Amino acid sequence: xxxxxxxxxxxxxxxxxxxxxxxxxxxxxxxxxxxxxxxxxxxxxxxxxxxxxxxxxxxxxxxxxxxxxxxxxxxxxxxxxxxxxxxxxxxxxxxxxxxxxxxxxxxxxxxxxxxxxxxxxxxxxxxxxxxxxxxxxxxxxxxxxxxxxxxxxxxxxxxxxxxxxxxxxxxxxxxxxxxxxxxxxxxxxxxxxxxxxxxxxxxxxxxxxxxxxxxxxxxxxxxxxxxxxxxxxxxxxxxxxxxxxxxxxxxxxxxxxxxxxxxxxxxxxxxxxxxxxxxxxxxxxxxxxxxxxxxxxxxxxxxxxxxxxxxxxxxxxxxxxxxxxxxxxxxxxxxxxxxxxxxxxxxxxxxxxxxxxxxxxxxxxxxxxxxxxxxxxxxxxxxxxxxxxxxxxxxxxxxxxxxxxxxxxxxxxxxxxxxxxxxxxxxxx
Amino acid sequence: xxxxxxxxxxxxxxxxxxxxxxxxxxxxxxxxxxxxxxxxxxxxxxxxxxxxxxxxxxxxxxxxxxxxxxxxxxxxxxxxxxxxxxxxxxxxxxxxxxxxxxxxxxxxxxxxxxxxxxxxxxxxxxxxxxxxxxxxxxxxxxxxxxxxxxxxxxxxxxxxxxxxxxxxxx
Ligand SMILES: Cc1cc2nc3c(=O)[nH]c(=O)nc-3n(C[C@H](O)[C@H](O)[C@H](O)COP(=O)(O)O)c2cc1C
Ligand code: SF4
Ligand code: FES
Numbered sequence: 001x002x003x004x005x006x007x008x009x010x011x012x013x014x015x016x017x018x019x020x021x022x023x024x025x026x027x028x029x030x031x032x033x034x035x036x037x038x039x040x041x042x043x044x045x046x047x048x049x050x051x052x053x054x055x056x057x058x059x060x061x062x063x064x065x066x067x068x069x070x071x072x073x074x075x076x077x078x079x080x081x082x083x084x085x086x087x088x089x090x091x092x093x094x095x096x097x098x099x100x101x102x103x104x105x106x107x108x109x110x111x112x113x114x115x116x117x118x119x120x121x122x123x124x125x126x127x128x129x130x131x132x133x134x135x136x137x138x139x140x141x142x143x144x145x146x147x148x149x150x151x152x153x154x155x156x157x158x159x160x161x162x163x164x165x166x167x168x169x170x171x172x173x174x175x176x177x178x179x180x181x182x183x184x185x186x187x188x189x190x191x192x193x194x195x196x197x198x199x200x201x202x203x204x205x206x207x208x209x210x211x212x213x214x215x216x217x218x219x220x221x222x223x224x225x226x227x228x229x230x231x232x233x234x235x236x237x238x239x240x241x242x243x244x245x246x247x248x249x250x251x252x253x254x255x256x257x258x259x260x261x262x263x264x265x266x267x268x269x270x271x272x273x274x275x276x277x278x279x280x281x282x283x284x285x286x287x288x289x290x291x292x293x294x295x296x297x298x299x300x301x302x303x304x305x306x307x308x309x310x311x312x313x314x315x316x317x318x319x320x321x322x323x324x325x326x327x328x329x330x331x332x333x334x335x336x337x338x339x340x341x342x343x344x345x346x347x348x349x350x351x352x353x354x355x356x357x358x359x360x361x362x363x364x365x366x367x368x369x370x371x372x373x374x375x376x377x378x379x380x381x382x383x384x385x386x387x388x389x390x391x392x393x394x395x396x397x398x399x400x401x402x403x404x405x406x407x408x409x410x411x412x413x414x415x416x417x418x419x420x421x422x423x424x425x426x427x428x429x
Numbered sequence: 430x431x432x433x434x435x436x437x438x439x440x441x442x443x444x445x446x447x448x449x450x451x452x453x454x455x456x457x458x459x460x461x462x463x464x465x466x467x468x469x470x471x472x473x474x475x476x477x478x479x480x481x482x483x484x485x486x487x488x489x490x491x492x493x494x495x496x497x498x499x500x501x502x503x504x505x506x507x508x509x510x511x512x513x514x515x516x517x518x519x520x521x522x523x524x525x526x527x528x529x530x531x532x533x534x535x536x537x538x539x540x541x542x543x544x545x546x547x548x549x550x551x552x553x554x555x556x557x558x559x560x561x562x563x564x565x566x567x568x569x570x571x572x573x574x575x576x577x578x579x580x581x582x583x584x585x586x587x588x589x590x591x592x593x594x595x596x597x598x599x
Contacts, residue, residue, distance in 0.1 A: 173498030189456035191495035
């Protein structure tokens with residue numbers, strides 16, 4: 001068994017450290033596995049929904065929408081099948097938490113899926129997994145086969161009559177398919193272009209049927225909420241924003257990686273205590289707190305708690321709670337260039353402001369970084385970015401614009417220095 | 430010669446189609462099967478998929494052209510994809526990519542003349558906590574250094590070297 005030889009138990013969400021894995025269903029059982037499922041199956045489905053609502057689980061895919069509230073949007077049973085779709089497309093740059101569950105600890109994710117399917121009475125579940133996660137796809141498929149053999153899937157679930165199938169569906173390298181309506185298009189075999197909303201997937205989703213879409217970590221939280229009870233789960237986090245949270249840390253820090261803590265640890269705890277501070281103990285220049293679409297913060301924000309509301313109050317977003325740190329010797333224009341390139345490349349092209357605007361942003365930032373910027377470029381960037389926001393079908397437009405606005409505002413002098421010197425003062429070519 | 434799935438691929442095809450209440454939903458998984466079976470998605474391969482799923486060819490082409498992982502052209506036997514996004518950029522991805530270009534003598538988008546390697550800069554691979562990262566045929570190599578890349582290339586070359594007799598493809 002490739003369980004890394006160790007039986008780790010680090011936390012509620014992160015049970016494995018780097019290089020460790022729990023891929024044996026019986027090991028999961030001995031670690032309290034399926035207790036939450038049995039509790040849920042003993043309850044009426046609407047009570048499970050209520051429990052999830054009370055637990056204050058905010059969606060961990062980035063937007064932080066309360067899971068129980070979303071489930072409540074499902075229409076009354078009208079004979080159409082209902083689907084549960086799991087968003088395992090993890091593509092937001094600097095985010096690497098869902099891959100952990102998929103590759104190293106799939107059973108809590110799958111147990112959360114079984115509980116959620118019961119709660120919303122979905123008989124079919126599709127897990128949309130990023131195509132690059134080839135190992136993760138194999139791991140999930142094997143774990144699902146093991147569940148079936150052990151009687152947790154099929155015509156009954158752990159002894160309770162409830163027909164349930166779970167399938168893995170591979171993505172194929174398009175970031176936009178992480179957006180939930182594009183994901184559904186992709187699952188239907190089409191190009192992943194986001195749909196106009198409303199209608200929302202809860203009423204018209206996969207093949208026109210009521211569909212709930214949730215993130216991987218959200219599923220792991222559903223399991224914990226059932227295991228410990230809604231009150232206990234809520235108490236582990238912040239008011240209305242319950243539970244433990246997986247935090248990512250990357251960039252120029254001593255100990256990058258995944259960490260678990262209660263919802264709302266400060267950036268300082270994550271970066272300085274857990275992460276050991278910056279490389280060479282250099283001063284922090286910028287912190288991207290939750291994936292590249294979240295506005296960049298600075299060292300004065302180190303004491304902001306990482307929860308959905310506090311991050312918003314600080315002018316950014318929690319996003320995927322994956323902080324990326326860069327220090328004073330790093331060119332912020334170069335960092336923004338990587339971000340602008342990404343969103344220009346990944347725009348699906350169906351809204352003109354996003355298709356054209358992301359291209360302009362990329363070209364202007366590129367020119368500045370390469371010493372070809374012109375006076376007025378900062379204004380041009382800001383106005384191009386503002387032209388995109390709020391004028392598009394999906395939130396990719398905003399995701400492309402927010403970093404530009406925040407980088408130009410925060411690092412204005414660095415941008416102007418590039419333009420005045422006709423080169424990158426940090427030596428980028 | 431008309432294209433045809435091998436017996437094993439055919440079994441996978443049947444299994445994939447059974448997962449969905451709708452034929453088109455099987456399209457991306459089946460395009461993967463065709464990619465694997467025929468090397469890449471040539472026009473003939475797409476026609477074959479359209480026929481097998483009973484879908485109009487335009488619909489197959491529309492979907493296939495949207496997704497970068499569905500290969501419309503040949504890649505090297507070892508397709509190396511280096512992440513160039515922010516977290517990797519902050520840990521030296523640019524230098525790593527340049528090192529690979531020099532070492533292999535190709536630029537991103539090209540294939541070495543012996544057909545062994547192709548190179549590409551790609552977006553975040555969700556390995557940011559262990560950057561810089563790359564994939565070879567979608568297998569992860571993380572926390573890479575120039576030395577580690579050199580060892581990797583040597584190992585892949587050795588793996589591909591003919592053992593005694595003729596080199597066999599695959
Ligand atoms: C451009 C874009 C990309 C997204 N990518 C992802 C992703 O990779 N994974 C994810 O879970 N959610 C992603 N989302 C958010 C989803 O649309 C959706 O809100 C989420 O899957 C809902 O699950 P949750 O409520 O459990 O968070 C993305 C959204 C946008 C606009
Ligand atoms: S905002 Fe961009 S990615 Fe989203 S639908 Fe419009 S063009 Fe496509
Ligand atoms: S930025 Fe390179 S793996 Fe995420």
